[in-house]
Amino acid sequence: MTTQDIKNAKEHIASLQDNREVYLNGKQVEDPTTHPAFAQAISTAASLYDFQAHPDNADLMTFKSPTSGRRVNRAWQMPTSYEELVQRRRALVTWAEQHGGFMGRSPDHLASAITGQIMGLEVFEAYDPARAKAYWDYYVYARDNDIFLTYVIINPQTDRSKAVGEQDDDTPMVKIVDEDAEGVTVRGAKMLGTSSIMANEIFVAHLQPLQPSEEDYAISFAVPMDISGLKVVSRKSYEQHAVSEFDNPMAARYDENDAIMFFDDVKVPWDRIFVHRSPDMCRAQFHETPGHIFQNYQAQIRLSVKLKFLVGLARHVAETIGTITIPSVVDTLGRMAAQACSVETMLHGMEAKGHQRGEYFVPDRHALYSAQTLTQELYPEMINTIRELAGGAVIMLPSSAEDFADPGLAKIIKQTQVSADGKSDVERVKLLKLVWDVIGSEFGGRHTQYEMFYAGAQFVVRGHSFRSYDWDGSKGLVGTILDRYDLSSSLSKGQRSAAE
Numbered sequence: 306m307t308t309q310d311i312k313n314a315k316e317h318i319a320s321l322q323d324n325r326e327v328y329l330n331g332k333q334v335e336d337p338t339t340h341p342a343f344a345q346a347i348s349t350a351a352s353l354y355d356f357q358a359h360p361d362n363a364d365l366m367t368f369k370s371p372t373s374g375r376r377v378n379r380a381w382q383m384p385t386s387y388e389e390l391v392q393r394r395r396a397l398v399t400w401a402e403q404h405g406g407f408m409g410r411s412p413d414h415l416a417s418a419i420t421g422q423i424m425g426l427e428v429f430e431a432y433d434p435a436r437a438k439a440y441w442d443y444y445v446y447a448r449d450n451d452i453f454l455t456y457v458i459i460n461p462q463t464d465r466s467k468a469v470g471e472q473d474d475d476t477p478m479v480k481i482v483d484e485d486a487e488g489v490t491v492r493g494a495k496m497l498g499t500s501s502i503m504a505n506e507i508f509v510a511h512l513q514p515l516q517p518s519e520e521d522y523a524i525s526f527a528v529p530m531d532i533s534g535l536k537v538v539s540r541k542s543y544e545q546h547a548v549s550e551f552d553n554p555m556a557a558r559y560d561e562n563d564a565i566m567f568f569d570d571v572k573v574p575w576d577r578i579f580v581h582r583s584p585d586m587c588r589a590q591f592h593e594t595p596g597h598i599f600q601n602y603q604a605q606i607r608l609s610v611k612l613k614f615l616v617g618l619a620r621h622v623a624e625t626i627g628t629i630t631i632p633s634v635v636d637t638l639g640r641m642a643a644q645a646c647s648v649e650t651m652l653h654g655m656e657a658k659g660h661q662r663g664e665y666f667v668p669d670r671h672a673l674y675s676a677q678t679l680t681q682e683l684y685p686e687m688i689n690t691i692r693e694l695a696g697g698a699v700i701m702l703p704s705s706a707e708d709f710a711d712p713g714l715a716k717i718i719k720q721t722q723v724s725a726d727g728k729s730d731v732e733r734v735k736l737l738k739l740v741w742d743v744i745g746s747e748f749g750g751r752h753t754q755y756e757m758f759y760a761g762a763q764f765v766v767r768g769h770s771f772r773s774y775d776w777d778g779s780k781g782l783v784g785t786i787l788d789r790y791d792l793s794s795s796l797s798k799g800q801r802s803a804a805e
């Protein structure tokens with residue numbers, strides 16, 4: 306097999322050197338690929354492409370596009386059987402293992418979302434054949450070029466007591482402000498463009514429910530990140546504020562970034578518009594196609610790797626501080642291990658309970674929403690458990706790696722950073738600084754927020770679970786018992802006549 310044509314890191318980084326408008330700290334960033342706020346995270350994301358292009362990994366990670374013949378990431382693959390779904394999952398797990406699950410919007414997330422929607426292309430065809438054709442052509446373009454897409458599908462938070470259409474006239478939500486034969490002009494903002502600084506294109510849609518009258522907001526499209534008028538307003542960069550890689554190992558390399566995406570009169574051509582003025586189709590593109598399933602199935606695959614990483618971190622902590630032999634600590638680690646394994650096993654359940662939807666094999670919807678409901682609570686719980694296990698060890702640390710360069714301080718560090726498992730002082734500090742960057746630093750705090758909210762607030766995710774559960778089966782079990790008795794069977798003959 307020739308692998309030379311598979312997208313690699315060099316190709317991806319070159320593709321980002323365009324005219325995108327990224328803003329940080331009051332200034333426009335000239336080239337995110339070399340900027341100290343973004344360069345390392347971009348390099349981490351790009352290294353995923355080198356990984357897939359490596360001859361040893363090419364078969365695991367890629368498949369041949371049926372249109373171009375080019376090998377592209379398996380996230381673009383539409384599984385036609387249980388076996389293909391599992392094969393596709395193995396590629397996604399392997400990519401997540403390269404970053405411990407900390408790149409939430411790695412390229413396989415959107416590739417999964419779009420591929421899932423395209424598996425339900427008949428929903429678009431029934432809505433509008435022209436929009437369906439535009440979407441299919443876009444999918445083929447995105448797949449054959451193995452592009453890195455991200456998305457914004459949520460409105461900026463603003464005032465949640467008002468519906469989209471009830472906001473003030475100068476509403477900040479993306480909406481249609483003009484249209485002509487060439488396309489549609491949109492204005493306004495969306496949150497929260499994770500990974501947008503390192504993506505090639507942005508997909509825009511409206512996941513939150515819209516009223517029938519809110520047609521101006523009901524649009525879905527995809528545009529290149531350097532389209533004229535698109536402003537990327539970045540949050541604080543944790544990468545830029547990392548003291549060093551030794552001090553902030555996660556922030557230094559894995560800060561995928563989040564940004565407000567502001568569309569300042571962006572003109573979107575018709576061949577990039579997939580939903581136009583249809584509130585109902587905004588919902589259907591996620592929920593009547595397998596789109597929402599595939600995007601969140603990818604997220605759970607990634608998260609299962611991250612939870613396994615957290616359990617490993619917890620065990621390291623217990624061994625280093627010498628609590629691993631305490632029965633209650635063993636109990637805690639056993640519980641964490643069981644929780645991580647449950648999530649991993651739920652992935653297998655989604656696949657085993659999957660079903661054939663026309664040509665394609667799709668994971669089980671309710672098994673997926675069950676995993677999401679559980680993991681939204683589990684992630685912060687596990688972070689809290691690691692805090693509990695670590696005590697002050699994650700704070701009792703040198704201010705920075707530079708303390709080791711001072712002989713007097715180095716001596717104090719050697720005397721105080723003592724481990725139960727034979728780690729040197731440097732090894733102990735290295736581990737505990739990693740732990741803090743995962744559980745307590747600004748980077749760590751953002752990750753807890755991410756895992757609690759990336760798929761919607763709890764009431765949203767639990768609503769999906771409510772709507773997709775087998776209530777007939779569940780209530781039927783109760784009915785089976787209820788049907789076996791009635792009031793009269795518990796009364797004597799005399800009581801029965803009195804009760805009648």
Ligand SMILES: Cc1cc2nc3c(=O)[nH]c(=O)nc-3n(C[C@H](O)[C@H](O)[C@H](O)COP(=O)(O)OP(=O)(O)OC[C@H]3O[C@@H](n4cnc5c(N)ncnc54)[C@H](O)[C@@H]3O)c2cc1C
Binds near residue numbers: 459751760763764
């Ligand atoms: C780190 C991070 C990265 C993100 N990246 C992206 C991205 O790349 N693309 C994207 O599209 N979005 C992204 N998001 C946005 C994410 O999808 C939203 O945060 C999520 O959908 C929740 O919306 P919200 O933040 O407006 O919270 P809200 O919906 O306003 O909810 C906040 C809280 O208010 C309460 N609440 C609000 N409404 C109700 C109600 N009706 N019933 C009960 N309680 C209620 C609940 O306590 C809830 O937890 C990201 C978010 C985070 C934190």
